[in-house]
Amino acid sequence: MKNTQNFISKQADRFLNELIILLKIPSVSADPSYKSQVTDCAKHLANSFKEIGLDKIEICQTAGYPIVYGEKIIDPSLPTVLVYGHYDVQPADPIDLWTSPPFEPVIKKTVIHPAGAIFARGACDDKGQMFMHLKAVEAMLSSGELPCNVKFMIEGEEEVGSGNLAIFVKENKEKLKADIILVSDTGMLANDVPSVTTGLRGLSYVEVEVTGPNRDLHSGLYGGCVANPINVLAEMIASLHDENGKVNIPGFYDRVVELTDTERQEMAKAPFSHEAYCKALDLKETMGEANYSTMERGSIRPTLDVNGIWGGYIGEGAKTVIASKAFAKISMRLVPDQNPEEITALFTHHFNKIAPNSVRVLVKPHHGGEAAVTPIDSIGYKAASMAYEKSFGKKPIPVRSGGSIPIVALFERELGLKTILMGFGLDSDAIHSPNEHFGLFNFYKGIETIPYFYKYFKELNSNP
Amino acid sequence: MKNTQNFISKQADRFLNELIILLKIPSVSADPSYKSQVTDCAKHLANSFKEIGLDKIEICQTAGYPIVYGEKIIDPSLPTVLVYGHYDVQPADPIDLWTSPPFEPVIKKTVIHPAGAIFARGACDDKGQMFMHLKAVEAMLSSGELPCNVKFMIEGEEEVGSGNLAIFVKENKEKLKADIILVSDTGMLANDVPSVTTGLRGLSYVEVEVTGPNRDLHSGLYGGCVANPINVLAEMIASLHDENGKVNIPGFYDRVVELTDTERQEMAKAPFSHEAYCKALDLKETMGEANYSTMERGSIRPTLDVNGIWGGYIGEGAKTVIASKAFAKISMRLVPDQNPEEITALFTHHFNKIAPNSVRVLVKPHHGGEAAVTPIDSIGYKAASMAYEKSFGKKPIPVRSGGSIPIVALFERELGLKTILMGFGLDSDAIHSPNEHFGLFNFYKGIETIPYFYKYFKELNSNP
Numbered sequence: 001m002k003n004t005q006n007f008i009s010k011q012a013d014r015f016l017n018e019l020i021i022l023l024k025i026p027s028v029s030a031d032p033s034y035k036s037q038v039t040d041c042a043k044h045l046a047n048s049f050k051e052i053g054l055d056k057i058e059i060c061q062t063a064g065y066p067i068v069y070g071e072k073i074i075d076p077s078l079p080t081v082l083v084y085g086h087y088d089v090q091p092a093d094p095i096d097l098w099t100s101p102p103f104e105p106v107i108k109k110t111v112i113h114p115a116g117a118i119f120a121r122g123a124c125d126d127k128g129q130m131f132m133h134l135k136a137v138e139a140m141l142s143s144g145e146l147p148c149n150v151k152f153m154i155e156g157e158e159e160v161g162s163g164n165l166a167i168f169v170k171e172n173k174e175k176l177k178a179d180i181i182l183v184s185d186t187g188m189l190a191n192d193v194p195s196v197t198t199g200l201r202g203l204s205y206v207e208v209e210v211t212g213p214n215r216d217l218h219s220g221l222y223g224g225c226v227a228n229p230i231n232v233l234a235e236m237i238a239s240l241h242d243e244n245g246k247v248n249i250p251g252f253y254d255r256v257v258e259l260t261d262t263e264r265q266e267m268a269k270a271p272f273s274h275e276a277y278c279k280a281l282d283l284k285e286t287m288g289e290a291n292y293s294t295m296e297r298g299s300i301r302p303t304l305d306v307n308g309i310w311g312g313y314i315g316e317g318a319k320t321v322i323a324s325k326a327f328a329k330i331s332m333r334l335v336p337d338q339n340p341e342e343i344t345a346l347f348t349h350h351f352n353k354i355a356p357n358s359v360r361v362l363v364k365p366h367h368g369g370e371a372a373v374t375p376i377d378s379i380g381y382k383a384a385s386m387a388y389e390k391s392f393g394k395k396p397i398p399v400r401s402g403g404s405i406p407i408v409a410l411f412e413r414e415l416g417l418k419t420i421l422m423g424f425g426l427d428s429d430a431i432h433s434p435n436e437h438f439g440l441f442n443f444y445k446g447i448e449t450i451p452y453f454y455k456y457f458k459e460l461n462s463n464p
Numbered sequence: 465m466k467n468t469q470n471f472i473s474k475q476a477d478r479f480l481n482e483l484i485i486l487l488k489i490p491s492v493s494a495d496p497s498y499k500s501q502v503t504d505c506a507k508h509l510a511n512s513f514k515e516i517g518l519d520k521i522e523i524c525q526t527a528g529y530p531i532v533y534g535e536k537i538i539d540p541s542l543p544t545v546l547v548y549g550h551y552d553v554q555p556a557d558p559i560d561l562w563t564s565p566p567f568e569p570v571i572k573k574t575v576i577h578p579a580g581a582i583f584a585r586g587a588c589d590d591k592g593q594m595f596m597h598l599k600a601v602e603a604m605l606s607s608g609e610l611p612c613n614v615k616f617m618i619e620g621e622e623e624v625g626s627g628n629l630a631i632f633v634k635e636n637k638e639k640l641k642a643d644i645i646l647v648s649d650t651g652m653l654a655n656d657v658p659s660v661t662t663g664l665r666g667l668s669y670v671e672v673e674v675t676g677p678n679r680d681l682h683s684g685l686y687g688g689c690v691a692n693p694i695n696v697l698a699e700m701i702a703s704l705h706d707e708n709g710k711v712n713i714p715g716f717y718d719r720v721v722e723l724t725d726t727e728r729q730e731m732a733k734a735p736f737s738h739e740a741y742c743k744a745l746d747l748k749e750t751m752g753e754a755n756y757s758t759m760e761r762g763s764i765r766p767t768l769d770v771n772g773i774w775g776g777y778i779g780e781g782a783k784t785v786i787a788s789k790a791f792a793k794i795s796m797r798l799v800p801d802q803n804p805e806e807i808t809a810l811f812t813h814h815f816n817k818i819a820p821n822s823v824r825v826l827v828k829p830h831h832g833g834e835a836a837v838t839p840i841d842s843i844g845y846k847a848a849s850m851a852y853e854k855s856f857g858k859k860p861i862p863v864r865s866g867g868s869i870p871i872v873a874l875f876e877r878e879l880g881l882k883t884i885l886m887g888f889g890l891d892s893d894a895i896h897s898p899n900e901h902f903g904l905f906n907f908y909k910g911i912e913t914i915p916y917f918y919k920y921f922k923e924l925n926s927n928p
Contacts, residue, residue, distance in 0.1 A: 403684030
C-alpha cells in the first residue's frame with residue numbers, strides 16, 4: 001500500500017477541498033424545504049463516483065430520496081467490499097447556537113483537535129466519514145493497488161429512518177452481493193485510543209399528541225376546571241420511568257439480553273473517567289438506570305428519551321392560555337433482542353392506557369430499527385483490527401455503542417452480511433448538535449486506515 | 465336617559481365602524497415587534513377621546529406603553545366615575561387556527577350570537593368592552609344627560625402585568641380621585657342571564673428553565689447516561705400536583721380563605737350544566753381538585769397551569785437529540801388572601817428544591833396580581849344591578865370569576881376605591897384564543913346599560 005499512501009499524502013489538500021464542497025450542500029432530509037438540495041447532493045455524489053473511476057454509476061430513484069450506487073469489479077473471484085454511508089444530514093437547528101454557519105465549513109483548532117477540525121453540519125455524520133472511503137478507493141485505484149472488488153451504496157434518508165433503503169436492499173440482492181459491509185458512521189474512544197464498534201442499539205421513535213379542550217382557553221376562566229394537556233403530557237412522560245430510572249412500560253424489558261458478569265467485567269476495562277465526562281458536559285452528576293455504569297447505560301441498556309416537546313404559548317412574555325394540544329417526540333434506544341415494531345406497539349398501547357379520560361391521545365410512529373452485534377472473531381473484524389493496528393500503532397478496543405444504525409440489522413437479515421463499523425469520529429464532535437465538526441487528523445487517519453482493511457480482508461479471505 | 469338611548473340607536477352603525485378601525489391596530493403588548501402599533505393605538509385612542517368631547521386629554525408616558533387619560537368634570541360636587549380599560553391585546557398565535565385574520569375584523573353569525581359577532585383579536589378583551597364606555601359617555605354628553613363626572617384611564621400593558629400602571633396610579637392619586645371605578649373586562653353568564661363579577665382570582669406567573677448538559681447531545685450516544693432536561697422538567701411539573709389535584713407546593717394553601725358551607729350553597733345555585741360544558745369543549749370529562757365543583761375550581765380555588773412548554777427538536781420529522789435546555793411558562797391563579805409575591809417565592813424555592821442534582825434550574829418571575837372581592841351591599845354594586853335590571857329586564861347574578869385583573873386589588877390599596885366589574889363578554893367568546901369575538905348584542909347592550917349605571921350611581925349617592 002506504499003503507492004496508495006504516497007498518493008494520499010500528495011492529494012491531502014485536494015481531498016479536504018472536495019469535502020468542503022460536499023459539506024456546503026444543505027442536504028437535510030428531515031425538512032421538506034431542503035428537498036432540491038438533497039437531490040442536488042445525490043447528483044454531486046454520483047459525479048464524485050465518476051471522477052474516481054467507478055463503474056455502473058446510478059442514481060437509484062426511490063419513493064423518497066435516491067440511493068447513489070457505483071462499483072469497481074476488478075476480478076469476480078476476489079472478495080467484494082460493500083461500502084455503505086449516507087449523504088443526508090440532521091437539521092441544523094437550533095441555528096443560533098452555531099458559532100459559524102452550518103453549511104459554510106470552516107477549519108478551527110480545538111483542544112481535542114490541535115491540528116484543526118472542519119466545522120459544518122454533516123462534517124462527521126456522515127459526509128466526512130463517507131467521503132474517506134471514496135478517497136481511499138481513489139488512492140488505491142490510482143496507485144493500481146486495489147486488493148478487492150468494491151461497491152458503494154450511499155443513501156439520503158439515514159437521518160429519517162432509511163425506509164426506502166430497506167426496500168432497495170430487498171429488491172437488489174444480486175447487485176449488492178458482497179462479502180462484507182464496511183461503514184464509517186460511528187466513533188472511536190479517542191485519537192490515541194482507536195476502537196471499533198461491535199454493537200449498536202436499535203431505535204423506536206414516536207410522536208405523541210395530547211388533546212384536551214377543542215380550543216385554546218383562557219387559563220383564568222378555565223384553569224383548574226379542565227385537563228391541561230401540557231400538564232397531562234408532563235405527568236404521562238414522568239410516569240414512563242420508575243424511581244430506579246427503569247422504563248415503566250409493561251413488557252419493555254421482556255426480550256432484553258442481559259450481559260453475563262464476565263462480559264460486564266470486560267466492558268468495565270475500557271478507559272472511562274466519570275469526572276472528565278461530567279466536566280465535558282458541565283454536569284454535577286450523571287443520571288440513569290440504577291445498578292448500571294454510565295458506559296453500560298449508554299450501550300447495553302435500553303432507554304427512553306423525550307427528543308422534543310411543545311405546546312401552548314412559547315413566544316416572548318406571558319400568555320395566560322390553556323392549550324388545546326401538547327406534543328412530544330419520544331425515542332427509545334433498544335438492545336438485542338428487542339424488536340422495534342413490538343416496542344412501538346407496547347408504547348402505543350401503554351400510552352393510550354395511562355391517558356386520563358379527560359384528554360385524547362394520538363401516537364404516531366416514526367422510524368425504528370433493530371439492535372445489532374458484530375462478532376470479534378470474524379474475518380471482517382480481524383481485518384479491521386489489523387488495519388487500525390497498522391495505522392495507529394495499537395490494537396483497537398471493541399466497543400458496544402449506544403447509537404443506532406438500523407440498517408445494520410437489515411443488511412444481516414436481507415443480505416446475510418456482517419457489517420464492520422470503522423468509525424473515526426469522537427463523542428465530542430457534536431454530531432446532531434450545533435457546531436458539529438470532524439478532526440482533520442481523523443479524516444486523514446480514516447483515509448490512511450481504510451486501504452489496509454482491504455489488504456488484510458483479502459489476505460484473511462485467502463488464508464483465514 | 466331617553467335622549468341618550470335615542471342617540472345610541474341612531475349612531476349604532478357608526479359606533480361599530482369606529483370599533484372596527486380600533487380593532488385593526490395590532491396592539492400586542494407582549495411582543496416587542498408590535499411596539500410602534502401599540503403606541504399608534506394609544507394615539508388613536510386619545511383622538512377618540514377628543515372626538516367625544518373629553519377634557520385634559522393626555523398620553524401619559526411610562527417606562528413601557530403609555531396610559532391614555534381624559535375626563536369630563538361637569539360639577540365637582542357630583543360623584544365621579546373612573547373608567548379603567550386597556551387598549552393592548554393578547555398575541556394572536558397560534559395564527560393558523562384563526563378562520564379570518566386576527567386584525568381584519570369581520571362580522572359573522574354564530575349559534576350563540578345569532579345577531580352576529582365581531583371577530584378580531586381584542587374584540588372582547590378589551591377593546592370592544594372598553595369602547596362601549598366611550599360611546600356611552602359620548603351619548604350622554606351629546607344628549608346633555610351625563611349625571612356624574614367621568615375620568616378615563618386606559619392602559620396598554622394589561623396583558624403583560626400592568627407594571628407601569630401601578631407606578632402611575634401611585635404617583636397620580638389626586639388626578640385619579642373618584643368615587644367608584646368602572647371596568648368592563650369580564651364576562652356574564654349568558655345573553656339572557658346577566659351577571660356581575662364580584663370576585664377575581666389573583667395571578668403569579670413564572671418562566672422556568674431546566675439545563676442538563678451544556679450542549680445538545682446525540683440521544684444514541686448519551687441517552688440513558690445523562691439527565692434529559694425535558695424528561696426532568698416533565699417530572700418536576702408532574703410533581704406540582706398531588707393525586708387529588710391539589711397544588712403540591714409547601715405553604716401554597718396557607719392563606720387561602722375557605723368559603724363557608726352557606727356561601728358554597730349560594731354559589732351552587734348559579735345555572736351550570738356539566739354536560740353542556742363538556743360538549744362545548746369536546747371533552748369526555750372535566751378534571752380538577754377533588755371535592756370541589758367545576759364552578760368552584762374555576763373561581764374560589766387556586767390553581768396551577770402550564771401555559772407553554774418547549775425544548776428539543778420541534779420541527780417536522782425525527783431528530784434523535786437530547787436537548788441542553790427545556791422551558792415552561794407556568795401560572796398560578798390565586799384567591800383571597802394569597803399574596804402573589806409570596807406565592808412566586810414559594811414556587812421558586814420549591815422548584816429549586818425538587819430539581820435533581822443532575823440539572824440546573826432557573827425561575828424567572830413574570831407579572832403577578834392579588835385576588836379581589838366586591839361586596840354586593842355597596843352603592844356601586846347596587847347601581848350596577850339596577851342598570852342591568854333596567855336594560856335586561858332581570859336582576860344580574862353576582863358571580864365570582866376565575867380570571868385576574870390584578871389592578872383591581874391595586875386600585876383598592878392605592879386609591880381606596882372599589883371596582884365594579886360590568887362585563888358583557890361570554891365565556892365562549894374565545895378571549896386569549898384564536899377566533900376571539902364579541903357579540904353585537906353584547907356590544908350594544910353594554911352601551912345601553914352603562915348610562916343607567918351613571919344615573920343610579922348618582923341617585924344612590926344622593927339618597928342611599
